[in-house]
Amino acid sequence: xxxxxxxxxxxxxxxxxxxxxxxxxxxxxxxxxxxxxxxxxxxxxxxxxxxxxxxxxxxxxxxxxxxxxxxxxxxxxxxxxxxxxxxxxxxxxxxxxxxxxxxxxxxxxxxxxxxxxxxxxxxxxxxxxxxxxxxxxxxxxxxxxxxxxxxxxxxxxxxxxxxxxxxxxxxxxxxxxxxxxxxxxxxxxxxxxxxxxxxxxxxxxxxxxxxxxxxxxxxxxxxxxxxxxxxxxxxxxxxxxxxxxxxxxxxxxxxxxxxxxxxxxxxxxxxxxxxxxxxxxxxxxxxxxxxxxxxxxxxxxxxxxxxxxxxxxxxxxxxxxxx
Amino acid sequence: xxxxxxxxxxxxxxxxxxxxxxxxxxxxxxxxxxxxxxxxxxxxxxxxxxxxxxxxxxxxxxxxxxxxxxxxxxxxxxxxxxxxxxxxxxxxxxxxxxxxxxxxxxxxxxxxxxxxxxxxxxxxxxxxxxxxxxxxxxxxxxxxxxxxxxxxxxxxxxxxxxxxxxxxxxxxxxxxxxxxxxxxxxxxxxxxxxxxxxxxxxxxxxxxxxxxxxxxxxxxxxxxxxxxxxxxxxxxxxxxxxxxxxxxxxxxxxxxxxxxxxxxxxxxxxxxxxxxxxxxxxxxxxxxxxxxxxxxxxxxxxxxxxxxxxxxxxxxxxxxxxxxxxxxxxxxxxxxxx
Ligand SMILES: Nc1ncnc2c1ncn2[C@@H]1O[C@H](COP(=O)(O)OP(=O)(O)OP(=O)(O)O)[C@@H](O)[C@H]1O
Ligand SMILES: Nc1ncnc2c1ncn2[C@@H]1O[C@H](COP(=O)(O)OP(=O)(O)OP(=O)(O)O)[C@@H](O)[C@H]1O
Ligand code: SF4
Ligand code: SF4
Ligand SMILES: [Mg+2]
Ligand SMILES: [Mg+2]
Numbered sequence: 001x002x003x004x005x006x007x008x009x010x011x012x013x014x015x016x017x018x019x020x021x022x023x024x025x026x027x028x029x030x031x032x033x034x035x036x037x038x039x040x041x042x043x044x045x046x047x048x049x050x051x052x053x054x055x056x057x058x059x060x061x062x063x064x065x066x067x068x069x070x071x072x073x074x075x076x077x078x079x080x081x082x083x084x085x086x087x088x089x090x091x092x093x094x095x096x097x098x099x100x101x102x103x104x105x106x107x108x109x110x111x112x113x114x115x116x117x118x119x120x121x122x123x124x125x126x127x128x129x130x131x132x133x134x135x136x137x138x139x140x141x142x143x144x145x146x147x148x149x150x151x152x153x154x155x156x157x158x159x160x161x162x163x164x165x166x167x168x169x170x171x172x173x174x175x176x177x178x179x180x181x182x183x184x185x186x187x188x189x190x191x192x193x194x195x196x197x198x199x200x201x202x203x204x205x206x207x208x209x210x211x212x213x214x215x216x217x218x219x220x221x222x223x224x225x226x227x228x229x230x231x232x233x234x235x236x237x238x239x240x241x242x243x244x245x246x247x248x249x250x251x252x253x254x255x256x257x258x259x260x261x262x263x264x265x266x267x268x269x270x271x272x273x274x275x276x277x278x279x280x281x282x283x284x285x286x287x288x289x290x291x292x293x294x295x296x297x298x299x300x301x302x303x304x305x306x307x308x309x310x311x312x313x314x315x316x317x318x319x320x321x322x323x
Numbered sequence: 324x325x326x327x328x329x330x331x332x333x334x335x336x337x338x339x340x341x342x343x344x345x346x347x348x349x350x351x352x353x354x355x356x357x358x359x360x361x362x363x364x365x366x367x368x369x370x371x372x373x374x375x376x377x378x379x380x381x382x383x384x385x386x387x388x389x390x391x392x393x394x395x396x397x398x399x400x401x402x403x404x405x406x407x408x409x410x411x412x413x414x415x416x417x418x419x420x421x422x423x424x425x426x427x428x429x430x431x432x433x434x435x436x437x438x439x440x441x442x443x444x445x446x447x448x449x450x451x452x453x454x455x456x457x458x459x460x461x462x463x464x465x466x467x468x469x470x471x472x473x474x475x476x477x478x479x480x481x482x483x484x485x486x487x488x489x490x491x492x493x494x495x496x497x498x499x500x501x502x503x504x505x506x507x508x509x510x511x512x513x514x515x516x517x518x519x520x521x522x523x524x525x526x527x528x529x530x531x532x533x534x535x536x537x538x539x540x541x542x543x544x545x546x547x548x549x550x551x552x553x554x555x556x557x558x559x560x561x562x563x564x565x566x567x568x569x570x571x572x573x574x575x576x577x578x579x580x581x582x583x584x585x586x587x588x589x590x591x592x593x594x595x596x597x598x599x600x601x602x603x604x605x606x607x608x609x610x611x612x613x614x615x616x617x618x619x620x621x622x623x624x625x626x627x628x629x630x631x632x633x634x635x636x637x638x639x640x641x642x643x644x645x646x647x648x649x650x651x652x653x654x655x656x657x658x659x660x661x
Contacts, residue, residue, distance in 0.1 A: 036598065042518045043489075155609050156378070185377040185545060190589035190604050197601055212518055215548075215591040222598050242595035258523040260548035262575060262590045269552055271523035275488035 004174055004206050005031035005054070005093070010067035012046075012053045019280045023049040023062070025230040028306070031174065036200060036207040038221025040214055040255070042276050045227045047210045048098055051176040054208070055089055071174070090121050091170040098178040098210075101159035104151040110162055111147035118169050136165040139202075140195060157188035164195065168203070178210045193220055214259045218242050223312070226252045229277050229287040232306055235314040248315045251288050286318065294319055329368040329539050330389070330507060334361050335398035337384050341614050356614045358384040360563035361398070363642070366507070371533065371540045373550040373571070375586075376560035377610060382543045385560075386509045389541070390425050391416065402507070421451055424500035428493065428512035428525065428544075434484045440495050441480045444468075447503050467498035470532055489517060490524040497529060501536075511543040526553050547590055551575050559583050562613060562621050565642055569650035579645060579652040579661050581605070581626045620655060628660050 008028050014021035023046045031037050039047050052058055054069055056076060068075045071092050076084065097103075105113060111133075118129045134144050140161040151159060160180060167175055177196065181189040197220065199205055209220050217224055224241045226234045226249065234241075234249040241247045247256060257270035274291040277283050283290055289299040298318050306316040315321075338355040359381040366372045374382045387393040389400055391407060400407045402423065410416050434443070444464035447453075454460055461480075468476035471494040484492060500508055510529065526549060533540060542554055550557055551571045558568040559582065567580040578584045585606035608625045611617055619636040623629040632655050642653040654660070 042520060157609065186547070186589045187377065187585060187604060187606060190591070190602050193591075194601050194604075197599070213591070214519070215593045218593045218595065219591045219597045219600075219602070238598050239595045242593055244595075255520060256593060258520040259593050260519075260523075260546075260552055261592055261594075262548040262551060262587065263592065265572065266552055269523040269527060269549075271490075271527060272520045273524075275490070 002033050003030040004033045004071070006068070006070040007054070008068040008070070010050075010053065010069065011065040012049050012058050012062055013065050015061045015063065016280075021279045022282060023230050023279055024053060025282070027067075027227075027230075027232055029225055029232065029235060031206050031208060032222075033173075033206055034200070034204055035222040036209050036220050038217035038224040039208055039210045039227065040212060040217050040224060041227035041233075042212060042255075044276055044279070046230045046279075047212075047227060048178055049230075050227075051095060051178045051208065051210055054174075054176055055093055055095055056084055057089075085121070090167075090172060092172055093174040093176065094167045094170065094172040095176040096163055096167050096178060096180050099183070100163045101156060102183070104159060104162070106151050108150070109147065110149055110151070110154070114147070114162070114166060117166055121170060132169060133165070136168045137162075139168065139199065140165045155188075156184050157191060160184065160188075160192055161195070164192075164199075168199070171203075173204070174206050174208070176208045176210070179212070180209070181216060182211060182213070189216070196220065214241075214255055215261075226255070229282055230279055231287055231316065232314070233288065233316055235306075235312075237312055240310075240313045248309065248313070248320045249317050250292050250294050250319070254291075254293075286316075327368045328365045329403060330366040330541070331399075331401040332365075332385075332389070333363050333399040333401070335359055335363070335385070335388060335400065336361055336396040337381075337388055337393060338396045354614060357563050357616055358613055359388065360616070361639075362558075362560070362563070362565045363398075364558050364565065364568060366539060366541060368506075368539055369533075369537050370556065371530075371542055371554045373542045373544060373554040373557045374560055375544055375547060375550055375557055377545065379610065379613060380560040381563040381613075382560060383511055386425055386511055386541065386543055389509060390423060391419065417451060421503045422505055423507045423509070424503065424505040425509040425511065426496050426500050428510050428522075429517065434492060434496070436484055439481050439483055440464075440468075440473075440487075443495055443499055444502055447499060451503060453503070463502050464498075467501040468495075470501050470536070471495075471498045471528055472531075473498065489521045490528075493521075493525045494528060497525075497532065501532070505538070507539045507541065509541045509543065512546070522549065529553075547575065547586060548592075559586070562611065562616060564621065564639055564653065565651075566622065566654070567650075567652045568642065569648075573648075573650045577650070579650065579657050580622075580654050581628050581660065582622050585625075620653075628656055630656065632656070 010024060010027045012024040014023055041047055053064060064077060069077055076088050114133045115129055142161050181192050200207060211217055221238060223237050225232060228251050233251045234247060247253055254272040260269060272291055277287060285300040285302055286304050289295045304316045304318045306314050307321055308314050309320055337359040338357050341354040341356055343354060376382055388395050410419055444467060445460050448460050465476040468479055473479045473494050544550055554571050557571050557574045558565045561582050567583045578587055585604055589604050605627050606625050611624060617624050619634040620640055623633040640653045640655045642651045644651050
């Protein structure tokens with residue numbers, strides 16, 4: 001499989017009045033054609049920052065400080081805004097935004113909102129735009145009937161389908177889905193996950209699937225990338241993370257321990273004591289060292305690099321390398 | 324836990340009137356949102372009892388009815404042997420509201436940013452006129468903080484919410500309910516972005532407090548997997564009714580109602596090798612509106628097992644015990660299906 005996306009040493013900082021928030025600090029990874037890469041980590045670890053960054057849309061006062069985002073052999077970081085709009089954003093990479101289903105405009109019909117979005121990104125006749133819209137509504141399992149309706153007349157699942165259809169308009173090959181199932185009921189969640197899998201297959205899409213739930217990730221992601229405090233802690237295949245051997249990084253282990261398992265009775269849910277660090281002033285060395293159960297002297301002094309410990313399995317932890 | 328029943332809910336209903344068109348007003352037609360539509364359950368002292376179901380099924384309304392924040396339409400709520408509708412004096416109602424407390428399991432909502440932890444904990448003491456003596460208030464606040472393991476308490480008393488993590492905020496919210504020494508705590512957890520580790524931390528803390536103080540919880544949630552770990556018994560709600568009730572293990576290992584089966588099938592689990600499988604979720608369609616409840620068994624529009632008896636009947640099936648085992652199900656066909 002070839003890579004559809006490569007990210008090299010990406011840094012995105014927020015220049016706030018209080019100082020520089022290093023929300024994404026030197027992150028590198030690849031996304032293969034037709035794969036779903038799961039991105040997990042606690043609130044504030046930089047998942048949305050990365051997702052928006054990939055579309056070159058960091059929320060202000062955020063800026064891409066350094067690094068490359070390579071899509072189809074082209075680094076899009078130096079491109080000017082015009083070029084991006086014309087050739088990249090929405091047509092090569094698009095995004096399902098966190099909470100988008102709840103930010104549909106209440107006073108506009110679905111038709112009006114979808115038309116506006118599409119016509120904003122492509123010049124075309126309304127007639128033609130409507131054809132595209134209907135095509136993708138059908139793809140996501142909705143009838144044309146929803147076009148006449150208003151957001152409050154749709155269930156959460158239907159709204160999320162509208163949002164997904166909108167992300168597909170310009171036939172992108174890469175979709176960043178930011179918490180697409182988090183605010184939904186479990187049955188609807190499972191239906192949306194099934195839909196995304198179907199789309200991935202039929203349209204040969206590649207996904208970056210963002211969630212804070214490792215259980216959801218197990219059901220969608222071919223590979224899983226775990227972030228902690230703006231850095232990658234671990235990347236592994238589905239079987240490396242969820243298989244018998246389990247993950248390697250102490251943080252991933254902690255997250256997995258805190259994830260309840262329905263079909264397995266546990267007496268006690270484990271949790272990771274403490275909270276993620278302030279990214280205005282990240283800790284020295286390993287950013288996880290203040291919460292790590294197996295910390296040792298080296299950890300607070302030197303930052304562990306992300307190393308491949310077995311094929312396709314990358315970990316940033318001093319305890320995980322074969323010397 | 325013994326078998327003493329602390330709270331008993333009998334055929335409880337809450338119908339909200341729906342706004343009508345002028346024509347409907349003239350025709351004298353009334354329409355209702357049947358948020359809670361005839362539910363019954365008992366909670367034993369020292370037990371953790373869960374109400375589970377999808378958004379809009381009536382969980383919070385049930386909690387609010389028990390809290391007397393909402394007038395009931397029909398039925399009874401009996402707390403420690405007394406029908407709470409019969410509480411009439413202000414004093415009795417106040418005492419009841421000390422004994423039964425509600426807390427929202429959402430650390431990011433509902434905390435006044437200008438209140439220090441101290442103020443948050445003093446507020447109920449002031450409202451309930453427990454004491455006006457500051458030393459005494461501080462003593463009670465410190466004790467409550469110790470219960471929820473925010474120690475040393477002195478370090479937390481003067482913090483503002485923004486100086487607390489999500490888990491710590493929820494500890495403060497729980498401490499706030501504890502200052503009045505309640506017997507029953509209603510914990511309402513919305514679907515939210517809360518981190519799993521934070522949630523695990525909160526549940527861990529709540530269970531410790533519960534065991535230490537022999538509290539009783541009514542835990543309201545969407546999430547079956549935490550309920551299994553956290554709760555003794557589970558009641559599954561669908562559109563204002565309880566469709567199944569039993570011990571947590573029974574409900575999850577041996578679900579009898581088609582709706583419960585679908586919920587369980589839908590729950591994601593951190594197990595390898597499912598990334599390319601389309602999941603079979605045994606349910607169809609979408610949840611109907613609570614203002615337009617299907618006739619007969621209200622689940623029939625989504626049920627894969629439905630037969631004429633299910634939609635031709637005038638009523639919903641009653642909750643009945645499966646085989647003398649404390650496991651109840653409301654389905655006309657449960658013997659056939661299972
Ligand atoms: N516009 C902004 N200005 C300043 N800081 C920001 C901004 N957006 C995000 N941050 C900070 O950057 C860090 C990463 O935030 P981000 O939204 O990427 O996290 P996340 O992993 O998506 O979290 P969540 O799970 O809560 O959605 C956080 O510390 C956050 O406070
Ligand atoms: N004050 C009210 N007036 C009219 N309808 C109401 C009112 N409060 C609740 N409802 C309706 O009653 C039904 C049950 O609502 P409730 O809040 O109890 O559900 P819930 O199970 O707590 O849902 P969630 O999981 O989303 O919190 C819903 O259809 C809701 O819209
Ligand atoms: S590098 Fe050290 S502190 Fe960091 S995860 Fe590994 S053992 Fe823990
Ligand atoms: S009574 Fe009929 S419709 Fe209702 S749950 Fe049972 S089989 Fe399904
Ligand atoms: Mg986010
Ligand atoms: Mg609710």
